[in-house]
Amino acid sequence: MNRGQKAVPAIERAIRILEALARSQRGLTLSEIGRRFGIPKSSTHHILGTLESFGYLHKHELTRRYRLGLRFISLSRHAIEGLGIREEARPALLKLCRRAGLAVHLAVLDGDEAVIVEKIESLGATRVASWMGRRLALNCTALGKSLIAYLPEEEIEIRFRRRGAVRHNQRTIAAVRRLREELALVRRRGYAVDDEEDEIGIRCLGAPVFGRDGKTVAAISVAGSAQEIPRSRFEKLGWAVQQAAREISQRLKDLPHPDPVQ
DSSP: OOTTOOOOHHHHHHHHHHHHHHHOSSOBOHHHHHHHHTOOHHHHHHHHHHHHHTTSEEEOTTTOOEEEOTHHHHHHHHHHHTOHHHHHHHHHHHHHHHHHTSEEEEEEEETTEEEEEEEEOOTTSOOOSOOTTOEEOSSSSHHHHHHHTTSOHHHHHHHHHHHOOOOOSTTOOOOHHHHHHHHHHHHHHSOEEEESSSSTTEEEEEEEEEOTTSSEEEEEEEEEETTTSOGGGHHHHHHHHHHHHHHHHHHHHHOSSSOTTO
């Protein structure tokens, strides 16, 4: 929210509740939500009831826990489909998919996470657990590293102090100092590597996409099993990903209108 802009209390409460439910795997009860946000029980009941009536929440009949409703699926799909960068990136992504024989992704930065906005799968390749709308950690994915590699160091530190680094396994880079070194490597070689840091057995290589102002506006990646992407293939695949990212960047720079990310 912009400074000086006054928030509407009921809407702010509803948004905070939705964000909390999005982060909760088990869902939350009315009492838990009320206590967490200091909202009177009657107000909590009205907010939850309104959101449920419009399909944005679902309440389990036995546990009485609230979870996000299916209405969000259609909303997220419409939001993603409205991103013009998908159309501009698709030709290069298709070419990269055929060339690498791997799943390819396009992602944008949203807050402290990367969000996949396009995915193209290669026939016969390992199916990776990714989908349009999936949110990814920035510190342990090739897409995330690519998106933040060119941010000012102080901004990167603020992001990780605010949210903390997600750790999925022993290979995950969770220390800020180690992440700084990794991002410096991304800038030197031009591509990022997720060497089983997000999921054991899966590797990804990514590269940033730049807008006409030279700032990172998106990132692309290839993903597959550790067998499909052995370390001996990193350099060749990294070059292919960079080529595709450069092609998309050039298309964005050639557009007669601003970068189609928003």
